[in-house]
Amino acid sequence: MNRDPSEIIAEERMGAFQIAAVVICVLLNAVDGFDVLSISFASPGIAADWGVDRAALGLVLSMELIGMALGSVLIGGLADRIGRRPIIILCLLIMAAGMIAAAFAHDVVSLSAYRLATGLGIGGMLASVNAIVAEYSNDKRRHLCVTIMAAGFPIGAVAGGAVASQMLNHYSWHAVFLLGAGFTLALLPVVLFMLPESVAYLAKARPKRALERINSTLKRMGHPTVDALPQIEARAVKAEGLFSKRWRSLLALLTIAYFAHIMAFYYILKWIPKIVADMGFSPPLAGGVLVWANVGGAIGAVVLGLFSQRFDVKWLVAGALVASAGMLTVFGLGYETLAQLSFVAAAAGFCTNAAVVGLYALMASYLPTEVRAGGTGFVIGMGRGGAALGPVVAGVMFAAGSDLLQVSVAMAGGSVLALAALIALRKPQAI
Numbered sequence: 001m002n003r004d005p006s007e008i009i010a011e012e013r014m015g016a017f018q019i020a021a022v023v024i025c026v027l028l029n030a031v032d033g034f035d036v037l038s039i040s041f042a043s044p045g046i047a048a049d050w051g052v053d054r055a056a057l058g059l060v061l062s063m064e065l066i067g068m069a070l071g072s073v074l075i076g077g078l079a080d081r082i083g084r085r086p087i088i089i090l091c092l093l094i095m096a097a098g099m100i101a102a103a104f105a106h107d108v109v110s111l112s113a114y115r116l117a118t119g120l121g122i123g124g125m126l127a128s129v130n131a132i133v134a135e136y137s138n139d140k141r142r143h144l145c146v147t148i149m150a151a152g153f154p155i156g157a158v159a160g161g162a163v164a165s166q167m168l169n170h171y172s173w174h175a176v177f178l179l180g181a182g183f184t185l186a187l188l189p190v191v192l193f194m195l196p197e198s199v200a201y202l203a204k205a206r207p208k209r210a211l212e213r214i215n216s217t218l219k220r221m222g223h224p225t226v227d228a229l230p231q232i233e234a235r236a237v238k239a240e241g242l243f244s245k246r247w248r249s250l251l252a253l254l255t256i257a258y259f260a261h262i263m264a265f266y267y268i269l270k271w272i273p274k275i276v277a278d279m280g281f282s283p284p285l286a287g288g289v290l291v292w293a294n295v296g297g298a299i300g301a302v303v304l305g306l307f308s309q310r311f312d313v314k315w316l317v318a319g320a321l322v323a324s325a326g327m328l329t330v331f332g333l334g335y336e337t338l339a340q341l342s343f344v345a346a347a348a349g350f351c352t353n354a355a356v357v358g359l360y361a362l363m364a365s366y367l368p369t370e371v372r373a374g375g376t377g378f379v380i381g382m383g384r385g386g387a388a389l390g391p392v393v394a395g396v397m398f399a400a401g402s403d404l405l406q407v408s409v410a411m412a413g414g415s416v417l418a419l420a421a422l423i424a425l426r427k428p429q430a431i
Contacts, residue, residue: 004230005214006200008223010139015222021136024187024195025129025149028088030156031184032122032129033294034164035095036064037157038102038180039115040273040290041164044283045173046111047274054274056108058395061270062388063112064098067119068126069384075120076127076377083205084132085197087124092188094121099181103174123384127377134364135200143313146364147305150357154297154349156183157269161294165287196220203230250366251378253425258359258383261321261418263390264328265352267411268293270391272345275404276338285338289345296346297353304354308361317358318422323351325415332408355415366427386414 009018039046039061047057071091079087098118105111129149137145160183164176196217202210206229215225272293276286300320307316327348335341360376367375390411397407 003224003226005203005218005226006135006230008218008226009136009199009221012138012221012223014138014141017220017222018136018138021195022133022145022149024190025133025136026152026155027187027190028092028125028129029149029152030159031092031095031180031187032125033153033156034160034183035099035118035122035180036068036153037161037269037290037294038099038164038176039064040270041161041168041287042173042176043274044277044286045168049173050108052108053399055395055399057274058270058392058398060108060112060115061391061395063115064119064122065266065384065388065391067116067121068123069119069381069388071120071123071125072127072377072381072384073123074381075124076381077374079124079128079131079377080201080374081205083197083201083207084128084135085191085195087128088132088191088195089188091121091125091128092184092191094118095125096181096184096188099177099184103177103181123381124377126380127374130360130364130376130380131201132195132198135198141309142365143308143361144305146361147301147308147357150360151298151301151305151353154294154301154353157294158291158298161287161291165284165291168284168287247375250425250427251375253421254359254363254366254379255382257418257421257425258379259386260414260416260421261324261352261355261359261386262383263386263393263414264324264411265356265390266387267390267394267407268328268331268345268348268352271394276341279341281338289338289341292342293345293349294353296349300350300352300354301357303350304358305361308358313358313361313365314422314425317355317362318419320351320355320358321415321419321422324348324355325412325419327351328408328412328415329405332405332412334404352415355418362425390414 043057043061046052075087075091095118098114098121101114102111105114133145133149134142160179164179167175197213199214199217202214211229218225272290273286276289277283304316304320331344331348335344363376363379394407394411
C-alpha cells in the first residue's frame with residue numbers, strides 16, 4: 001500500500017491505541033497543570049514564612065512562566081528536529097528535578113531559580129504534547145482531542161490541588177513541591193513503554209528505521225501498513241520557513257491572542273489563593289477556591305471541545321473571550337462568603353480556560369506537521385511572556401494601592417485584545 005501514513009491516520013477511525021495515546025497526553029498535561037500551580041498553593045505559606053510582600057511574590061509566581069516561555073521556544077522547537085517523544089522524556093526529567101529542588105529552597109532567589117528551571121521543562125512539554133495529540137488524531141476528532149488534552153491542565157490542578165489543600169492542613173508548603181515531583185516521575189515509565197513516536201513526524205523527518213517504526217505503530221493502531229515512505233516533492237516548510245512571509249501573519253496574530261489572553265488566565269490562577277487568604281480565610285480554604293477555578297476550567301475545556309465537533313472553533317473561542325472579559329470583571333467585585341468566591345472563580349475559570357484550549361486547537365489545525373511543534377512552541381513561548389507579565393502587573397498594581405476591581409478590569413483587557421487578534425486571523429491555504 002502506497003498511501004501516506006499521515007493520511008491513513010487522518011481518514012481512518014480512531015482505535016483504542018490512539019485513544020490511549022491521547023489519554024497519556026492528558027495525564028502529561030495534568031502534571032504540567034499541577035506543577036505550574038504548585039507555587040500558587042504554596043504561596044500563602046511562603047509569604048508567611050519568609051515575610052514576602054505582594055510585589056516580590058508576584059515575581060516569584062511568574063518565574064516558571066518565564067521558564068515556560070524559554071522552554072516552549074528552545075526545547076519545543078527541538079521536537080521538530082529530534083522527535084516529540086525524546087523531548088517529552090527530557091522535559092519530565094527537568095520538571096521533576098526542578099520540583100524537588102524547589103521543596104528545599106531557602107530564600108526567594110533560590111526558589112525563583114528552581115521555578116525557572118521547572119518552567120523550561122513545562123514549556124517544552126506543552127509544545128510537544130500539543131503536536132503529538134494532533135498527529136495521533138484523525139481529522140474528525142482532532143479539535144476534540146486537542147481540547148480534551150488541554151483540559152488535562154486544570155484537571156491536574158484540581159486533582160493535585162485537592163490533595164495539596166489537605167496536605168497543607170498537616171505539612172508545610174514544601175510538601176506541595178514533593179507531591180508534584182512524585183506525580184511527574186510516575187509518568188516517566190508510562191511514556192517510555194506506552195507512547196511511541198508520532199507517525200507524522202517519522203514520515204517527515206525520516207530518521208533511521210522510519211518505515212519499520214511507522215508500520216509498527218500503524219499495526220498497533222489497527223490500521224493498514226505502507227510499503228514505502230511517502231514521496232516528498234518539496235519539503236514544504238523548512239525550519240527557517242516558519243518565519244517566512246507565508247506564516248508571519250498567522251504566527252503574529254496567534255501570538256498576540258495567546259499573549260494577551262494568557263495574562264488574564266494566569267492572573268486568576270496565580271492570585272486567587274493570596275487574594276482569598278487576604279480576605280481572612282485560611283490557606284487551605286484559599287487553595288480550595290483555586291481548585292474550583294480549575295474545576296470550571298476543566299469543564300470549559302471539555303464543553304468547548306464538544307461544541308467544536310459542530311461549530312467553527314475560531315468563533316467558539318471568540319465567544320469564550322467575550323465571556324472571559326465579563327467574568328473577570330465580575331470576579332473583581334469581591335465577595336464575602338467562600339461559596340460566592342468559589343462559584344465566581346469556577347465561572348471565571350470556565351470562560352478563561354475554554355478560550356485557552358481553543359487557541360491550542362487553532363494552533364494544531366492551522367500549522368502543518370513539519371512546523372507544528374516549533375510553531376506551537378514559538379506561539380506559546382512568546383505568548384508566555386503574557387503569562388509571566390500578568391501576575392507581575394497585578395502584584396505591582398496591588399502594591400501601588402489598586403483595588404481588586406481595578407486590577408481585574410485591567411486584566412480583562414487582555415481578553416479583549418485577544419478577541420481583536422482572533423477576528424483578524426485567517427487560516428492559510430494548503431501547500
